Amino acid sequence: MTSTAQVTPRPQARDWPLFWSKVGRIVGKVILYAVLAFGAYIFFLPFAWMVTTSLKPAAYAYEVPIQWFPKKITLDAYIYGWKTLPFPLFYRNTAIITAANIVGLVLSSSLVAFGFARIRFAGRDAWFLILLSTMMLPAQVTLIPIYLFWSKLKLVNTFWPLIIPEWLTNAYNVFLLRQFFMTIPIDYDDAARIDGASWFRIYSQIIVPMSKPALGVIAIQAFAWNWNNFLGPLIYLNETRKFTISIGLRLFQTQQSSKMPETMAMSVVALIPTLIVFFIAQRYFIQGIVITGVKG
Amino acid sequence: MTEHVLEEVPKRSRLTPRARDTIAGYLFILPWLIHFFMLILGAMLASLVISFAKTDLLTGFKWVGLQNYRDLFKDPLFVKSLRVTAIYTFTVVPLGVIVALSIALLLNQKVAFLGFWRLIYYLPSVVSGVAVAVLWTWVLNPRFGLLNVGLMRLGIPQESLPRWIYSEKWAVPSFVLMGLWGAGGAMLLYLAGLQGIPTHLYEAAMIDGANAWQKFWHVTIPMLTPTIFFNMLMSIIGSFQVFTQVYVMTAGGPNNASLTIVLYLYQRGFINLRFGYASAIAWILFFIILFFTMLVIRSSTMWVYYEGELKK
Numbered sequence: 001m002t003s004t005a006q007v008t009p010r011p012q013a014r015d016w017p018l019f020w021s022k023v024g025r026i027v028g029k030v031i032l033y034a035v036l037a038f039g040a041y042i043f044f045l046p047f048a049w050m051v052t053t054s055l056k057p058a059a060y061a062y063e064v065p066i067q068w069f070p071k072k073i074t075l076d077a078y079i080y081g082w083k084t085l086p087f088p089l090f091y092r093n094t095a096i097i098t099a100a101n102i103v104g105l106v107l108s109s110s111l112v113a114f115g116f117a118r119i120r121f122a123g124r125d126a127w128f129l130i131l132l133s134t135m136m137l138p139a140q141v142t143l144i145p146i147y148l149f150w151s152k153l154k155l156v157n158t159f160w161p162l163i164i165p166e167w168l169t170n171a172y173n174v175f176l177l178r179q180f181f182m183t184i185p186i187d188y189d190d191a192a193r194i195d196g197a198s199w200f201r202i203y204s205q206i207i208v209p210m211s212k213p214a215l216g217v218i219a220i221q222a223f224a225w226n227w228n229n230f231l232g233p234l235i236y237l238n239e240t241r242k243f244t245i246s247i248g249l250r251l252f253q254t255q256q257s258s259k260m261p262e263t264m265a266m267s268v269v270a271l272i273p274t275l276i277v278f279f280i281a282q283r284y285f286i287q288g289i290v291i292t293g294v295k296g
Numbered sequence: 297m298t299e300h301v302l303e304e305v306p307k308r309s310r311l312t313p314r315a316r317d318t319i320a321g322y323l324f325i326l327p328w329l330i331h332f333f334m335l336i337l338g339a340m341l342a343s344l345v346i347s348f349a350k351t352d353l354l355t356g357f358k359w360v361g362l363q364n365y366r367d368l369f370k371d372p373l374f375v376k377s378l379r380v381t382a383i384y385t386f387t388v389v390p391l392g393v394i395v396a397l398s399i400a401l402l403l404n405q406k407v408a409f410l411g412f413w414r415l416i417y418y419l420p421s422v423v424s425g426v427a428v429a430v431l432w433t434w435v436l437n438p439r440f441g442l443l444n445v446g447l448m449r450l451g452i453p454q455e456s457l458p459r460w461i462y463s464e465k466w467a468v469p470s471f472v473l474m475g476l477w478g479a480g481g482a483m484l485l486y487l488a489g490l491q492g493i494p495t496h497l498y499e500a501a502m503i504d505g506a507n508a509w510q511k512f513w514h515v516t517i518p519m520l521t522p523t524i525f526f527n528m529l530m531s532i533i534g535s536f537q538v539f540t541q542v543y544v545m546t547a548g549g550p551n552n553a554s555l556t557i558v559l560y561l562y563q564r565g566f567i568n569l570r571f572g573y574a575s576a577i578a579w580i581l582f583f584i585i586l587f588f589t590m591l592v593i594r595s596s597t598m599w600v601y602y603e604g605e606l607k608k
Contacts, residue, residue: 040416108327115324136585141578142339168331179522182602199320213488224422
């Protein structure tokens, strides 16, 4: 393999005059940026509307054509939202639940996914199919039995029904991580097994360090999902002081009907932490190219 | 890494290696097994039992055997909801794979301000369900919505503009559009998958004189198939159960053109308090989803490639 490497380091440029290959590359770049910018425009527009609406006085919120840069900018909607409801408290509650669940979910789903992806054991495939099938029954019909379970344990109106299930992982995250674990060559495990390493050691010292991008995705998604979770808090939390942001927002919508700028303002506020976390985390979990080669 | 591994001395054990692997396997999946036996199994069985009864879960409970299931197949609204959901799913699943994968491939290039682009494409998928619905109700407004205003600028006459969620013909496509707008979640997974492709494979391909297209087709795509497989399955499972957007935006209308299965289940269960009937709908849906996921899983041996597959 290595002996041929020095002969043609850049085979694609071999038959092509250098000038045209350069022009081709520039044209490619231009097209790439044009496509990216167009797509970003489409993806961003509804969000931009959300932001400008939140900055408009209520009277101008429904104006046609849309004023993308309103002549009169006001923070009234934001101030109003923060004054009428205990949003700092909602923020705190949401942060507690989310933080606990990210830790629990990353831990539990990586363990379970490792079991399914790397160990061959009796009944594994059947259990995996059962795991997948638990996602196929609409949550609407299992909602009531599960609620009764938590209320028997007297845990309704605490954070526990929102935290314990995440610490016991769920089908989605196990399946996701299993797919990633299965792309890591099995030779690593075999070599480590021959050297007498335990399964736990393979998990903690080979598979987990090599799966940082995937674990990062799990963490980001767990953050976004828990931060926005609506149904869970709606069912299990009934005191206002225990509310999370998502159901707090809804309280806000029902108290003042059709206050578009205020609703959008609070949606923007609710979204900001997810953006910050994503922006910081994505450097770590997407930038570093993982070198998982086993030289054959 | 290997030097740590070497420290450990194999322990003696009376169990065969196979039995020890089985014990290890079950210990690893224990958290989920507890979840399953503590919460999921009981709830699933309860809904199955209820599907053979007529009950509002509060005052009465009467066994009716298979009556709910028999009634369902004669229920024109149920049949309608099956059709609506099937059309939605079989449009949004393939389009979703294509859109998310294309964006991921673009964002895996050397591009300036990469973090910024990724953020923009990812953004829509983290806006919470209700906010998305509110936002899109406005975007799709036939008269002053963002979409139709844009189409009008492109020169499409006002009379021929689609009425989106207010028209029978365009209601389902509207939800498909919304679904594609949230492709950022799947894109993120493809990006992580792309990052996981070992560089030595590309080096080897380059040495063999492969061009960009061949590298894409013979290295990138095969190595991404586990992620594509995952996204396809999750998208099938999720699309068949589409609910929140439809519930908030059209409540199934106009003229039931967007009545999805889970929305119908919700109406029968939580509005008409016919929980037996609702549970029967849920179980039929369960088997429909199971059928299509099994099709994909069965076919996966032909097209999904696992570098770390356990050899038999």
